[in-house]
Amino acid sequence: MSGAYMWDLIDLVPVWKRLRRCGKTLLRRQRRLIRRIKKMYLHSWRSDELSMLVGSKVTGATPLVIACRNGHYDVAEYLIERCKADIEQPGSVTFDGETIEGAPPLWCAAAAGHLPLVRLLVRAGANVNSTTRTHSTPLRAACFDGHYEIVRFLVENGADIEIANRHGHTCLMIACYKGHIHIAKYLLSLNADVNRKSVKGNTALHDCAESGSLHILRMLLKHGATMDVDSYGMTPLLAASVTGHTHIVEHLISEALVSRQQRIDALELLGATYVDKRRDMVGALALWKRAMDDRFPADGEPIPKPKDVPRIEAYDYAVEPSNPQQLEELLADPDAMRMQALVIRERILGPAHPDTSYYVRYRGAVYADAGRFARCRQLWHHALDMQRAVLPPLSPLTQSSLYSFAELFSYMLAERARPPLRGRIIPPVTFDDxxxxxxxxxxxxxxxxxxxxxxxxxxxxxxxxLVISLHLAAIMARLLEEPDCTEEVSRRIHKAVYTLVKLDIKVRQGRSALHVACSTEAGRRGALTEGAPARALVALMLRLGAAPDARDADGNTPLHLVAKINPCPADVFRELLAHGAHIDTVNYEGETPEEILKSTQQNITSIVNPLKYTTLKCLAARTVKNYKLPYRHVVPQCLHSTIITH
Incomplete structure (x- = not known):
């Protein structure tokens, strides 16, 4: 670039800045003009029309809720004072990716930290103790995100500090959990109940121990907080050990607030956390050594470890060390250290605690990443058995464990189909797995x-x-197509899938297992190949007696649901027709699978020849139905159902 040209550009800079300022001024004037036009337009509306307008919802939220959520003071003021918007009408808002249902405008403003809007709403008469669907108050919302000035303002205007949400968590609990020391101090100065328990039995001291705030913990103790246990039998000391907050554990131990047994359990559990969470074997060994010294003091009564703890195959029958020498030997075997951590956690927390099964599953996942799939399955089976023994049926934790197995098997099959990476050999997935x-x-x-x-x-x-079960059944159906599948394995697979078909289960919308296998619900969970029904599974279920003409609550057969998939899996469509599904069966909206295909811009002739699957009986039934001919007491009773379905 020449020097003269460069100086020309430099001379243009002030001009460009002036133009930019002019542009901004014009933009501001344009916005003011638009606001004036809107106000003039709204001023011409009748009060009932305005009320309907400001009370309407878009994506679950009213205009006032949106304005309060986003901090638009002038808009909110206009809606309240001119449009007489209902200041208590709730709506749906999103915070940090989570949708809050039934949130009043004051809750939205408090949660988002807009103090001027909070003052406006309270001045207009908003209820300071209004709640969302989960019983969260504006005060609790402000405590959650640490809006101290809003907390003070709401309390000074009558907000109740003891109103808890549906889980029993109070404002003090959430302030302690989030580590907002100024809010916690303020609430304690108002004599907030430090020992109040949530639905699951935890207190503010538990929340503080989990978050790791030592300053708040000291304040709570000074205000009379006690070492209670929650519904899992966890003390705040154990809660700090599980989360790995060593400074909290050391403080509670040094203050002599716990018994000798509690101190030993805390040190052992903290050592297990060091192994699984921090991968600090040396630190874990040091903690376990401190606990052992406490168990077997030179001048006191020993507290030996329980002798009736069963040896578990998934943990390689690991036994906890009973002397310092056995403890030192662990350091030479990292795998033994990891099993030791699982043994200790299960002994202290028990099988019902979520962390017990979580870390068993985590360790299994680590083994799977290392290619040790048998060890992974062994540990995951143990976690699943623990969950099924202590949790209610269909628990989300149990579902998660089952789904992890299905994902593992799918991953192994997919990896075996690819060329080996760096010599890594994936073992085959067998029926016995x-x-x-x-x-x-x-x-x-x-x-x-x-x-x-x-x-x-x-x-x-x-x-x-059911979708997870279908995922597993689809993998078994794929095994049938393997060239090395023996007759015995084939028989066992048929017997296993027949058990599922025989359950004759009905789920949402009255759908059968075959309906679900032929719908997009299964595909969204990744249960079947490429988001669509797997032909091998559908064919197997049909051979084993699954009804191809079963109807759900909308009158859809499995064929209707397959036709709704775009693109339609042609092989599954043909499989259903081959096993007796009718191509011209109408659902309760009068649609046939062929018509559904047309609505999704798909051509049935590219899948099948419809004439091949249209019988004379079907044509006769369709004629009777289309022309509304009287058929009762005219045609045999056995043909009535055929006419109805057409």
Whole structure:
């Protein structure tokens, strides 16, 4: 670039800045003009029309809720004072990716930290103790995100500091959990109940121990907080050990607030956390050594470890060391250290605590990443058995464990189909690998069936477990197509999938297992190949007696649901027709599978020849139905159902 040209550009800079300022001024004037036009337009509306307008919802939120959520003071003021918007009308808002249902405008403003809007709403008469659907108050929302000035203002205007949400969590609890020391100090100065328990039995001291705030913990103790246990039998000391907050553990131990046994358990559990969470073997060994010295003091009564703890195969029958020498030997075997951490956690927390099964599953996942799939399955089976023994049927934790198995088997099959990476060999997935998981999934369905009476939510949960079962069944159906599949394995696969078909389970919308296998619900969970029904599974279920003409609550057959998939899986469509599905069966909206295909801009002739699957009986039934001919007492009773379905 020449020097003269460069100086020309430099001379243009002030001009460009002036133009930019002019542009901004014009933009501001344009915005003011638009606001004036809007006000003039709205001023011409009748009061009932305005009320309807400001009360309407877009994506679940009213204009006032949106303005309060986003901090638009002038808009909110206009809506309240001129449009007489209902200041208590709730709506749906999103914070950090989570949708809050039934949130009043004051809650939105408090949660988002807009103090001027909070003052405006309170001045207009908003209820300071209004709640969302989960019973969260504006004060609790402000405590959650640390809006101290809003907290003070709401309290000074009558907000109740003791109103808890549906889980029993108070404002003090959430301030302690989020580590907002100024808010916690303020609430304590107002004599907030430091020992109040949530639905699951935890206190503010538990929340503080989990978050790791030592300053707040000291304040709570000065205000009379006690070392209570929650519904899992966890003290704040154990809560700090599980989360790995060493400074909290050391403080509680040094203050002599716990017994000798509690101190030993805390040190051992903290050592297990060091192994699994920090991967600090040396630090874990030091903590376990401190605990052992406390168990066997030179001048005191020993507290030996329980002798009736069963040896667990999944943990390689690991036994906890009973002397310092055995403890030192662990350091030479990292795998033994990891098993030791699992043994200690299960002994102290018990099988019901979520962290017990979580870390067992985590360790199994680490083994899977290292290619040790047998060890992974062994640990995951142990975690699943623990969950099924202590959790209610269809628990989300149990679902997660079952789904992890299905994902593992799918991953192994996919990896075997690819060229080996760096010499890594993936072992084959066998029926013996899948069958124990499949039986546990079916058992979970069987346990959950009795819970589905008039409970839509439970039906949805049951459907999710059914989808996982179909995922496992689809993998077994793929094994049938393997060239090395023996007759005995084939027989066992047929028997296993027949058990699923025989359950004759009905889930949401009255759908059968075949309906779900032929719908997009299964594909969205990744249960079937490429998001569409797997032909091998559908064919197997049909051979084993699944009804191809079964109807759901909308009158859809499995063929209708397959036709709705775009693009339609032609092989599954043909499979259903081959096993007796009718191409001209109408659902309760009068649609046939052929018409559904047309609505999705797909051509049935590219899949099948419809004439091949249209019988004379079908044509006669369609004629009777289309022309509304009287057929009762004219045609035999056995043909009535054929006419109705057409």
């Amino acid at each position: 899948i069958d124990p998981v499949f039986r546990k999934a079916l058992s979970e369905i069987d346990r959950g069936v009795d819970l589905t009476i008039d409970k839509e939510q439970t039906l949805g949960t049951l459907q999710r477990v």
